Each structure stands twice: as structure tokens, then as C-alpha cells.
Amino acid sequence: MYIDGAWRPAAGAETIAVLDPGTEQEIGRVPAGTADDIDAAVRAARAALPGWAATAPAERGARLAALRDVLVARKGEIAATVTAELGAPPAFAQKVHAALPITVAGSYAELAATHAFEEQLGNSRVHHEPVGVVGAITPWNYPLHQIVAKVAPALAAGCTVVLKPAENTPLVARLFAAAVHEAGLPAGVFNLVTGLGTVAGQALVEHPGVDMVSFTGSTAVGRAIGAAAGAAVKRVALELGGKSANVILPGADLARAVNVGVANVMSNSGQTCNAWTRMLVHTAQYDEAVELARAAADKYADRIGPVVSAEQRARVWSYIDKGIAEGARLVTGGTEASRTPGYYVRPTVFADVTEEMTIAQEEIFGPVLVLMRYTDEADALRIANSTAYGLSGAVWAADEAAAVAFARGMETGQVDINGGRFNPLAPFGGYKQSGVGRELGPHGLSEYLQTKSLQL
Secondary structure: OEEOOEEOOOOOOOEEEEEEOOOOEEEEEEEOOOHHHHHHHHHHHHHHHHHHHHOOHHHHHHHHHHHHHHHHHOHHHHHHHHHHHHOOOHHHHHHHHHHHHHHHHHHHHHHHHHOOOEEEEOOEEEEEEEOOEEEEEOOOOOHHHHHHHHHHHHHHHOOEEEEEOOOOOOHHHHHHHHHHHHHOOOOOOEEEOOOOHHHHHHHHHHOOOOOEEEEEOOHHHHHHHHHHHHHOOOEEEEEOOOOOEEEEOOOOOHHHHHHHHHHHHHHHHHOOOOOOOEEEEEOOOHHHHHHHHHHHHHOOOOOOOOOOOHHHHHHHHHHHHHHHHOOOEEEEOOOOOOOOOOOOOOOEEEEOOOOOOHHHHOOOOOOEEEEEEEOOHHHHHHHHOOOOEEOOEEEEOOOHHHHHHHHHOOOOOOOEEOOOOOOOOOOEOOEEOOEEOOEOHHHHHHOOEEEEEEEO
């Protein structure tokens, strides 16, 4: 474990095997952390908190800039590690899994130095101070990005951190800890404990020395973490599931909207919480859209990587079977293995999907797209909002103003308009059961701050 600025043996002897999902072979082992490891890490973070919180924001920004520079220098190693433990194709690992966290780390290096940690409101001086010790629990689908999206703003705010990464992808988390050490951050400011969520993760959530828990993962686990944090009156940030709608309005460039939509769902083998997994098309263009989606999806058959594990593949296949059983039309894909060895899932498209079907309501987390018909804009908006989730979405229209007007009615935290570009400073997070709080940019930084007002 990386605790208090040094690598130290785990408290117990148990380990976790890390598998390459493309070969199904073991590529490494990490310690299975216990409550004792978590306690040591939290104690180190609490001891380091006063000094780090008192460090000038500009200096905190300089340390984050140094961390970014180390990540840049190790970009190739990061990408190769993510390819090995997640199965991401090498080019995608370079472009997204390695490059995106570097961008986010750089953004917080700048924000730490420029954010207004103090403001004047009438006769009151308002100070924005660090929440304290943060317990960060991150998922396997974007392993380094999710780490940086929590650790960087927490450190920029003056908090100290204990990280418990997903057990499927812990190797890149160890690389990150090594980068933190190389960047010269003070001992105890960042600590890493690998382990199972039911053991190390639970111990972190329940530890009385943790002031805030930031979790990304399933809604089911998020509910349990939210309940435990609420019982202890801890700050909590939850980035959970999604079932995002990609709404193509009449008059939009149908071919572009469908092709970009399919690419979005197939990216990262469909293991993306904000993927546009429901494509909504006007009934007059529906049949054409189905054919375009089939042709686009088939092009990804040999291009996407595996899903992360045998369990995840079984989960995705079970949803495909359920879609067929409930009457959806399988356009392409299915549950036959596309490649062996490896946990591969064929790019899959369903048509004639209705709102009550399981595949229209639940997050599949694999390369599976469902197409749904609508009759007019009111019907499209009703369908778009007819899930328990509200993380992301997209709208395509001939007129940008019309797309924006439609997007304003969507119950979701982020909407791309006509293929709008990713912005690392824009807040990311969801409505409804997609979570609580926001990540990225100044809104992400604010999650790790609490306010104090001085009446003068």
C-alpha cells in the first residue's frame, strides 16, 4: 500500500489477481486491503491535513502541475497498463485513458491557483475551506480518469485523500501513486489502499476519520454508500448509472447523428456511464436509422476491445437475452462469442424497443444500443425522461436553437448539442438516480469545499 508517503506491506497476506480481459490470463496481483490498512491510511491523511490545508493554493497548484508533468512523461506506460488490465485498444488507451486524465490534472493545477477561496458579501467575508479527509472509491471503466477527477480537485481544495480503486483495474492506480510520489507531494496527502469494495471500500466509507466520500459506480452500491454516509452526517458525492437518450429530431443530419451515436455507445466497449444507449428517432425516419445503425455497428466488430471480466460479459449477454425474450428485434450482434480467448461481446443493436422493456430502462454497460420510435417532439421528450436516470444525453437538429430548447426540457445533467465537443471544465453529473454532486471544472472543485462566513 502507498501510505504516508511510502510503500508499505499490507496488514494481511491476502491478494487479488488482476486478469487481462483480452487473454483471460493473470498479469499481476495486488494486496487485498483490510480495515487495518484503511485505518493506517486515514490516520496518515488526517495527520497531513492541517499542513496541506494551510498550503497556499498557488503552491497546491504547482504540485498538481508537477503531477501532471509526471503523468505526461509516463503516458505510454499508463496506456499500456490500461490496455492490459481493462482491455482497451491501444490507440483508445492513449487518446482517452491516458490523455484525458492529464488534461483534467492540468485544469486543476490552474484552478487551484485562480479559484476564489474567499469572497466578500456585504459585511461578511466568506471563506471556502477544505472539507477534510476524502475517501475516494473509483470504478474500473475509466480507471485513471476517475481517479484524477476525484483526487485532483480534492487536493486543489486543500483536502487529503485515501483512494480505494476498483479491484479489476488497480495497476494504473499504483502507477498514479508512484507519480504522486515522484511529483513530490507531501507524505500523507495522498494514500492508496487496494482491496475489495465489500472490505476495504466499506471500511473507508464507515471510518470516523473520513469527512467526505466520493464514489463512482453502480446506483445500487451508491445507495448503500449514501445511506452509510448520511447516517454519519458525512458529505457524499455520487456519480452513478445512466440510460442516456440520443434524440434525433426531424431535419437533423440523420447519417451523422446515427453514426456518431453508434460510435458513442461502442466506445470503451460500451462500458461508459454516460453512453447514449437509447437512440430516439421520428417514426418517418426510423427504418432508415435502423439500417444505418446496423451498418455502423457492424464496422466495430473487430475494433472494440473486450469487456472487463467474465462476470461483465455474462451480465451483458443476460440483457441481450432479455431483450429478445421481451420482444425487441435483434438487428445485429447477439450472445455468440466474437473472439476467443477474451471477454468479447459483439456490437449489438436492438430495434422496436418500447419503454417498458428492461433494455430500455436498465443500464447494460456493454456495446448494446436500443432504437426507439417517437411521433412528435412532446413524445420524444416524454420518452427521453422516462427512466430513473438522468446523467447525459444528446440532441440533433437542423437548427441549434431548436436543439437547445429541447435539451432544456431533458431531465439530465449534461447534453451534447449536434455533437458538441467534450469540455473538461464543464460540470459532469446527473439528475435523479444518476447521482449527487458534480465532477470536473470549478463545480467539481466546489464539491470538496465548505463555507465559513465572518460577519465584520
